[in-house]
Amino acid sequence: MAAVIPQLTEKAIEGMLNQEAKCPLVVQMVQYKKISDPHSNQTTRYRLHISDGRDSSGTCMLATQRNELIENGTLDNLAIIKVNHYISNQIQSKKFVVLVDLEVVAPGRTVGKVLGDPKNGSKMSMFFQGDPVKSTISQECEVSKNSSSLTASSTTKSDNNSTLTASSATKSHNSPITQGEQQKIIFPIISLSPYQSKWCIRARVTRKTDIRNWSNKRGDGKLFSVDLMDESGEIRATAFNQECDRFFSVLQPKQVYFIYLFICVQLCC
Template sequence: MTSLTIDAIKLIVEGAIDLSPCIQIFFISTFGRNPKQTTLFRLEISDGTHKHKATLPKKYDDYIISEEIKIGSIIKLSEYNYPKSSKTWWITIIRLEIVSTIHEMIGESVSLDADQYCQMDQAAQLAPTSNIGVENLQNSGTLSQTKVLFGVKRPQSSSGVLSIITPIKNLNPFQTRWTIKVRVTMKKEIHQYNKQTGNGRVFSFNIIDNEGTKARVSSFNNMADAHYGNIDIGATYKISGGVVKSANKIYNKLNSGIKITLVLESIVTPCEDDPSIPKNHFSFMPINEILEQRNNSVIDVIGVVICVEPSSTIKRRDGT
């Protein structure tokens, strides 16, 4: 059985630089919006007794996205340092080796708070560490059931999301703090797009809440890659921290009238199935009312097929 280096976190904080310790990934989060920054992912690492915030070089981003490094993984710190600052305290990982990609959590680690730091080093000052938008592996029971989530500090609850659920219909572009609980009704493949403003990748999926309100959620580029494998049709999620905008009715005819974009600060948390959230929602109307609807309206109709004719080519007024 793989073991962790005893008191590795304490020894690193006290100045040891030649340990090559084995530690475990406790949390994973993303940080910041600037694509030119040197670090995209931030970690909390554990020695089985204590845990501590750590930075991960950008060269290891693909390891997290591909889940070669994930919650519970054991890594060996080949090179690191602990630069002390009056504003923040981070263990800076420079080089690492993957010892074990999948492993159960070892021990019951607690954060080293300011008092403990002062006892080890009178000059040390550490801001308390809160959960960072990643579900604790111990809460889910096994690593295989836990998926990496992405987000930043949220003081509202231990899981990093607001405990109050907001209906989709109440979301608007001026809100920055909200959490919705939804079911995924449709998931698209990652799509490559080419525009005058640049090229990129987009991933989108449709959601519905317990009031039957629907919306589309999208993520781009690295965020598309990160979220695609974690979203399943029919599953229930809590989502917070996205950017809300008005939807273009030409391309998005869902009944909420909004679209949500997932960004680095967004948190997507899998939930137990909630039977109050429908798998879909329809508002069927009689066929004789169709002509009364506005052009380009999206409607629900249920009926029996009584005739099928061969396909034919038509010509529109615009010549197409």
């Protein structure tokens, strides 16, 4: 008896990219691509090419906490998935989607083909094209104010006029933190790029190190690091010197913060 293939949700791709589609949605994961940096210890990410039978898009990422679906073989190429929760955003007119909660309703080995006649519509921009090692995946935050900085590498330079402001988040996702805070667009961590510097993330501190002293040919200083996590993934930020003094008592484990006005840079090899 042939397996019953679930029907795909009409116009799901367009709806997700425009933040208009309501869950649950049924789409096909045509194929995936592993994105990792051999020089980084950051979590592996997976880019997905998804289809609703009419349109397809490669501007989709799997939230890192769902990586096990691919790594244990549950989610394979051509699989039909039900999307229960997604995040969509836009950077410089390029739209992308992060799948946060999903389940496989028909494995690809059972489906065996691409359903319908999908195509890349004119609005389906390929945000994640290019060398995956040089993409937005293996990055850390760099923040500086005057001569101090926040970075994973002492050899990386930053804009002396950039600053980091961490504001404790309230229970309401849209509650104002400072004057004008409601106007700030919240970006998923997975979307952070070295090419943008004016955005805001809402993340939980999952780990915080002690203050450590450092010394190199450029001088002496001190630093501490925090791991930040949201629904889409995680990132590490390291505060140097003045920022170390300023934020060590502010950033506390298990607390949620709005963090904005900082620069995201790729890790040095």
